[in-house]
Amino acid sequence: MTNSVETAPAIDREQLADWVEAVAARGDRPAFAELFAYLAPRLKAYLIRLGAGPTAAEEVVQDVMLTIWRKAASFDRRQASVTTWTFTIARNRRIDLIRREQRPDLDPEEPALQPSPAPAADRLVDEGRRDERLRDAIRELPPEQAELLQLAFYEGKSHAEIAVLRDIPLGTVKSRMRLAFNRLRRVMEPYQ
Amino acid sequence: MTPAHHVPFDLLVERAAGALPPAMTMMVDAHLALCAECRAEHALCEAVGGELLDGLEPVPMADDGLDRLFARILQDDEGNEAADAPEPAALPWVDDPVGMRLPPVLRPVWARSREKARWRTLVPGVRCLDLDLPVGPEGSAMLLHIDGGRGIPRHTHRGREFTLVLSGAFNDERGRFAAGDLSITDDSVRHKPVAEPGEMCLVFAVLDAPVRLTGALGIVQRLMGG
Ligand SMILES: [Zn+2]
Numbered sequence: 001m002t003n004s005v006e007t008a009p010a011i012d013r014e015q016l017a018d019w020v021e022a023v024a025a026r027g028d029r030p031a032f033a034e035l036f037a038y039l040a041p042r043l044k045a046y047l048i049r050l051g052a053g054p055t056a057a058e059e060v061v062q063d064v065m066l067t068i069w070r071k072a073a074s075f076d077r078r079q080a081s082v083t084t085w086t087f088t089i090a091r092n093r094r095i096d097l098i099r100r101e102q103r104p105d106l107d108p109e110e111p112a113l114q115p116s117p118a119p120a121a122d123r124l125v126d127e128g129r130r131d132e133r134l135r136d137a138i139r140e141l142p143p144e145q146a147e148l149l150q151l152a153f154y155e156g157k158s159h160a161e162i163a164v165l166r167d168i169p170l171g172t173v174k175s176r177m178r179l180a181f182n183r184l185r186r187v188m189e190p191y192q
Numbered sequence: 193m194t195p196a197h198h199v200p201f202d203l204l205v206e207r208a209a210g211a212l213p214p215a216m217t218m219m220v221d222a223h224l225a226l227c228a229e230c231r232a233e234h235a236l237c238e239a240v241g242g243e244l245l246d247g248l249e250p251v252p253m254a255d256d257g258l259d260r261l262f263a264r265i266l267q268d269d270e271g272n273e274a275a276d277a278p279e280p281a282a283l284p285w286v287d288d289p290v291g292m293r294l295p296p297v298l299r300p301v302w303a304r305s306r307e308k309a310r311w312r313t314l315v316p317g318v319r320c321l322d323l324d325l326p327v328g329p330e331g332s333a334m335l336l337h338i339d340g341g342r343g344i345p346r347h348t349h350r351g352r353e354f355t356l357v358l359s360g361a362f363n364d365e366r367g368r369f370a371a372g373d374l375s376i377t378d379d380s381v382r383h384k385p386v387a388e389p390g391e392m393c394l395v396f397a398v399l400d401a402p403v404r405l406t407g408a409l410g411i412v413q414r415l416m417g418g
Pocket residue numbers: 195197198199223227228229230231
């Protein structure tokens with residue numbers, strides 16, 4: 001096993017999708033090891049940002065990667081990138097854990113913990129370029145808009161919490177978030 | 193059919209980011225199941241989440257992380273072969289007039305809730321089932337079944353009321369709400385929803401805080417535990 005993936009300047013998105021498909025098709029362990037090397041350290045960073053300690057974060061990453069192994073066949077590269085798919089699994093796992101804290105006898109098959117409905121498969125094409133353009137567009141957002149996205153997605157903050165945290169009106173949070181997504185939506189339009 | 197009243201964009205972002213409480217997560221998901229437009233918007237929000245995940249500075253995993261996972265996979269595979277339980281004979285929603293009208297996302301919580309609580313009459317023509325879902329200390333989540341021509345007495349809310357129509361339709365001062373439509377009211381709105389006759393009017397309601405009845409039927413508020 002090499003760690004070359006992690007040190008590469010930018011991973012080929014098609015490559016990630018190929019690995020997931022190899023896991024789905026034949027339980028390909030070397031492909032899964034590559035996925036693990038790329039995704040697990042990012043997932044760990046995500047969970048730590050959300051307030052998990054390193055040990056707890058590591059355990060949740062294990063759960064998420066196990067789900068990726070098990071559900072690889074449900075991945076569809078036309079619908080979402082591997083990182084988006086992984087993000088939704090990690091987010092759902094986190095919601096699941098929060099709910100278990102509140103209701104210990106939680107039904108493990110609760111559909112709210114399942115991935116949310118996917119867009120129609122014919123909507124999204126040319127997925128490699130689509131992801132690249134979205135990434136560039138996020139990078140080019142004005143700092144005050146980029147910060148909002150980070151607070152919402154990395155720290156799981158609601159708009160109301162962000163307003164209190166940054167001492168700005170809730171309406172401003174909403175309108176900035178809208179502006180950010182208007183830009184991103186424009187960039188993504190050719191692919192929808 | 194496309195709903196006319198959608199999930200506001202801020203709720204879609206919060207759903208995608210995982211920032212919503214469980215009952216609200218379920219409500220947004222139930223709307224998404226019925227609305228391609230919001231599904232596309234939500235997919236964009238999730239794609240942003242994916243790109244942000246990709247952009248994070250990686251934190252190294254423990255050296256044995258992958259080995260431990262492979263060991264767990266092996267253990268799981270063995271366990272699963274033994275524990276392949278047969279499907280339950282009948283799914284409880286197939287023959288039930290309420291259950292069959294629910295989007296799949298709501299069926300398990302409905303099935304669980306009706307074992308713990310009974311449908312109770314709120315006001316004549318309106319029955320409700322408390323849902324076994326975690327909500328805040330002042331909140332509640334319920335299914336409401338409203339007979340045609342009947343409705344909830346005029347009321348306001350201390351917090352916000354989210355109502356998703358699952359089947360049938362109701363009308364109030366703001367217009368018509370049919371299957372898939374999401375109605376959001378806060379304490380500035382005083383409204384009196386009335387169900388249309390015909391198809392059973394079934395709604396999924398989540399309240400931030402108890403309803404406050406404003407008409408002569410204030411006594412009913414006691415029935416609602418407010
Ligand atoms: Zn919608």
